[in-house]
Amino acid sequence: MILIGERLQLSPMQLGDIGEVRAIEIDVFPTPWPSNAYHRELTSNRSAHYLCLWRNGVIAAYGGLWGVGEEAHVTTIGVRRLDQGKGLGRVMFAALVTRAYDLGANFISLEVRPTNEVAIHLYESFGFKVMARRRGYYTDNGEDAMVMWSDLIHAPAFKARFLSIAGALEVEGFGPLPSAEWPRS
């Protein structure tokens, strides 16, 4: 777990962060995005929202989503290998869910490899469920993708679970949590 006294900060991803993000991505993903993908996302995709999580001044995790109408789709989440298993993926995922609330989304979706037990466990702990399977989705090995969806994120059970996770985090720049009131305020 994260050690007491560590300084965690969240910030929107900037063009100057792309080098560090790419270095993490190349290390932890079997098929990293093409080299210009983050630049394009940050400069030309108005639906895209990317965040960096800094641990003691170094980018330790990043993640992003697209906000499209009532759906927020998580496009990526990665934690520096050295920092995996310390709760930072949970912090980043909670930050993405918070962003989905900010964007006025109703549901969150994502794709994950069926072999990625850590990621699936993380998403299930927020109440996400496997709703579909895309055959041969991953081009590197032909692996299927599991498509996971949240419930309605304003539903009391989903929101209560989210608030109990996010409310325990101490991260600078996390921003206000959504109100516990139904449906939103």
Ligand SMILES: CC(C)(COP(=O)(O)OP(=O)(O)OC[C@H]1O[C@@H](n2cnc3c(N)ncnc32)[C@H](O)[C@@H]1OP(=O)(O)O)[C@@H](O)C(=O)NCCC(=O)NCCS
């Ligand atoms: C998946 C990933 C984002 C998770 O982030 P993380 O910081 O390693 O995970 P956390 O420490 O926040 O732990 C999340 C949960 O997974 C569990 N977990 C973490 N590492 C684990 C491991 N090696 N084995 C089993 N469970 C593990 C944790 O115990 C925690 O569950 P709990 O709160 O019920 O105990 C990160 O491992 C990663 O970047 N992996 C490579 C890229 C990737 O697969 N991204 C997701 C694509 S869909």
